[in-house]
Amino acid sequence: MSTRVLTLSRKIVLFFRKPKVEKTLKVAGAVLKWVFFVFIIFLLYLPIFIIALQSFNNSQLMYDFTTFTFKWYGMIFQERSLSQSIINSLVIAVTATIISTVLGTVFAIGIHSLTKKKRQKMVLLNQVPILNADIVTGISLMLVFKLLMYIFPDIFGFTTMLLAHIFFCLPYVVLSILPKLSELDENLYDAALDLYCKPTTGILKVIIPSISSGIFTGMLMAFTMSIDDFVISYFNTGQGFDNVSIWIYASIGRQMSPAVYAYNTAFSFLMILVLVIISVKGSLKKRKNLLKFKQNKI
Amino acid sequence: MNIKKLGKLVLPYLVWMSVLVGLPLLMMVVLTFLKSNALDLGTAEFSFDSWRILFSDVTVRIALKNSFVNGIIATIICFVIGYPIAYIVANSNFSNKLIILVLTIIPMWSNSLLRNNAIANILSERSIVNDVLSNIGLNFIWPIRGVVYESGFSPAVVIGLVLTYLPFMILPIYTVLEKIDKSLLEASMDLGSNKIKTFFKVTFPLSIKGVTTGIIMVFLPSFSGFAIPKILGSGSLVFIGTLIDSRFMNRNYNFGSLLSLVILLIIFGSMALIFKVDKEGETLI
Incomplete structure (x- = not known):
């Protein structure tokens, strides 16, 4: 009995030591890692998606999506308070x-x-x-x-x-x-x-x-x-x-008022846009400097 | 060393901070021994009422328990999720790691109250997500908003706290992981440790600084907040922050101050801890 268990466990260990199996496990681990990462980032963004969804909702009700509309974006500055x-x-x-x-x-x-x-x-x-x-x-x-x-x-x-x-x-x-x-x-x-x-x-x-x-x-x-x-x-x-x-x-x-969802969505979008512009400008500048540096060297 | 002469620039900051940190502390201590209408000192009288209530009132005990239970559970979940995320980002070979970090900061540009309101929507019996999903034949109903267990644990509030404060756990841990000298890990591997042993013997001890900061940065706001429990706990859930808010709104500054001092005690403890592990405040940003 015990020898049987021993050979079985040895077989299992050997199975996992096979190069092919080891490689598959590594790939599976990497995939799992990124699935976890994407899932958590998705959860962080889920509330923002919901707010965006609400901003495009024709109905005022929070739980009822009727039709798509942009009207709340126009309402942002209509609502005085x-x-x-x-x-x-x-x-x-x-x-x-x-x-x-x-x-x-x-x-x-x-x-x-x-x-x-x-x-x-x-x-x-x-x-x-x-x-x-x-x-x-x-x-x-x-x-x-x-x-x-x-x-x-x-x-x-x-x-x-x-x-x-x-x-x-x-x-x-x-x-x-x-x-x-x-x-x-x-x-x-x-x-x-x-x-x-x-x-x-x-x-x-x-x-x-x-x-x-x-x-x-x-x-x-x-x-x-x-x-x-x-x-x-x-x-x-x-x-x-x-x-x-x-x-x-x-x-x-x-x-x-759903106008607040519209404001929040528009504001987040604007901030992301500003950030993208700044980072693109920064990397362009870096590339330009690098080119200049190379040309000077030649 | 001319730069050493610039130290006097700090003087106005020292005065500003002393007035805005020290003075209110003093006022709070004095207020706890008084019975007054707001700050009206004309009618104030000496009284131990606030201290007596603190140790005898059941509501205070329940509020402290609720704050502790939900705050600690949220902190543990943030750590369990946040550490691997920080680790994955720090060890990835992305050309621009900053972008991934910004990815965790962007949600903060969306109003946090509104985000929690959206979470409350998802966790209600009728949610907009279910309404949209049902069009394609899917169903998602998870009505746990307002569910509170006997221990004070409210799953909806914890979900709200985790999604709001998770970036505060990821960022400091990432900061320290990023700075770890990779040759230390190679040395550990060369000396015969496997990956798991290297992690627990080298990487994790070197990241304690970030972990401490992260835990404090998540626990303190989770423990002391009152907006998230109000949005996700359906009003029945009293936190210590809820009590402080209601006392100050009812012009009972005496008991409100005493409760604030209770929170301050916990904060000073955390600050002493941070000062021990991170003297220059590197992990706070």
């Missing part, structure tokens, strides 16, 4: 992104210049808004702004929401620039100053160009975080200053 919240979201996101990118670059250079111990402490402080739960960040800021209300009674609304967005966007900008700064050759900045550059010119002409990819990443992160934020905006708004997330939250459970 929705269009106002879209404008608010965009204004806040763009302003917060610009301000936090500029300030974040300056602060990142400052943090990089500190001694190691101080730098680590600053990085830790910088992480607070990233790691903190949105609800705690939102309430913390609200408490401070409520204090400020004694001096500026009308502060709640645009101002508080903008300040709050700058608060949580800044750390992302700083964190994306710091690694680029540690790759920077500090002698370049020294050389610039030796050649009678003022520190500001040195920063603008030497440091900023070498960390531009980090600045771009930070900008993208800041915009992404700002445009999608709900919780922090929710606690730091007032006087009816709603962004899209707050508008959606208020409409949950009620009949939501």
Whole structure:
């Protein structure tokens, strides 16, 4: 009996060691791996497909697809409360992104210049808004702004929401620039100053160009975080200053105007388009430079 | 080393952060010992009410349990799915890995509340997916929206959390996997380890930094959120975030602050952990 089991198991092992079988197994593993990958990416995108489907649905009902239509896209700016919240979201996101990118670059250079111990402490402080739960960040800021209300009674609304967005966007900008700064050759900045550059010119002409990819990443992160934020905006708004997330939250459970699906689909599509254009431009530039380099060599 | 002189640029940031992080913390601690109408200090009086409620109220216990159960299950699923995805991308021979990463970021440009609303739609008894599929003779009905087990586990909420926060698990793990020196793996293989042993003895220990960040970045928002449970849990499911929201909306800042401090305690613990494994914050982006 036991010898039988032994020979059988040996046969099984030998079977899997056959080159042909080994190869098939490897291929099957690779296929399985990519099936898993595609499936998960599909799941991540499924809600977006559903939103797109709803945006083309002639019926207002969420569960009933009647006929195909583009009419909701025309309705985006007909619905006043929705269009106002879209404008608010965009204004806040763009302003917060610009301000936090500029300030974040300056602060990142400052943090990089500190001694190691101080730098680590600053990085830790910088992480607070990233790691903190949105609800705690939102309430913390609200408490401070409520204090400020004694001096500026009308502060709640645009101002508080903008300040709050700058608060949580800044750390992302700083964190994306710091690694680029540690790759920077500090002698370049020294050389610039030796050649009678003022520190500001040195920063603008030497440091900023070498960390531009980090600045771009930070900008993208800041915009992404700002445009999608709900919780922090929710606690730091007032006087009816709603962004899209707050508008959606208020409409949950009620009949939501399908125009919001149209807006969301159009916005995602536009962002993807911008990204594609930027990456195509970038790769074209690279190819051009490479060609130039080759020609010079010849 | 002229660049060292630029350290003073950080001063305004230090002031800004101290005011917006330190001051509210102080206010919250003070508020927990008061009984006041919002921030109206004129009528405020000293009271231990909030602390008494924290330890005696059943709702608080249920909310904490619900948040923990769903948050932990969502985090585990994100890890089990996210690690292999990050590993596949890091070890693929795609010419432009950035594109694959952007693929995981793009969903974030779609409003997260709307995305969860769409998930709620799929998981309802009548869904638009089923309506479209039924035209070609297929059926997909999986009405688990609003289903809550006795442990507080709600499958629909967990699905929503996983699909919302999965990118936060994939990105930091990918960042560390990408940086691993491939010659270490070759050395391990040369010294006689097989692929599986190399993974557990070399790759995984080197990726702990990213795993820690990923787990915290998924667990904290899952634990403290209140919008996703509201959308997918059909209102009956109370999370700790739901309680905080309702207290602050009812102008009970005292108890709301105390509950926020409970969350903060967990966050400080996580931050200490991250500071231990990743001092420069490399994995957070």
